[in-house]
Amino acid sequence: MPDIELSREQTDHLVSKIKDYFEQELDQDIGGFEAEFLIQFLAREVGPYFYNRGLTDAQVLLNEKIEDLGYMLEEMHKVEAG
Known part of the structure; x- marks a missing residue:
């Protein structure tokens, strides 16, 4: 850091x-x-602890958004296949 x-x-x-x-x-x-x-x-x-916590929080949020995007893409495939 x-x-x-x-x-x-x-x-x-x-x-x-x-x-x-x-x-x-x-x-x-x-x-x-x-x-x-x-x-x-x-x-x-103390700063490194807050920095690392911020990175962890950002990673969790990013993972949630990527998972949501995956579901949206999966739904698009179902619509196209149907």
């Missing part, structure tokens, strides 16, 4: 969200620098 790279805008948005979370939920102030390090840590250590 390639490293997760975020744009400056995405990073700034996440920094704001993390700072708000720490302030509101944990009653602690966290600086932007610390929040960026937390984002990097989460991307490196």
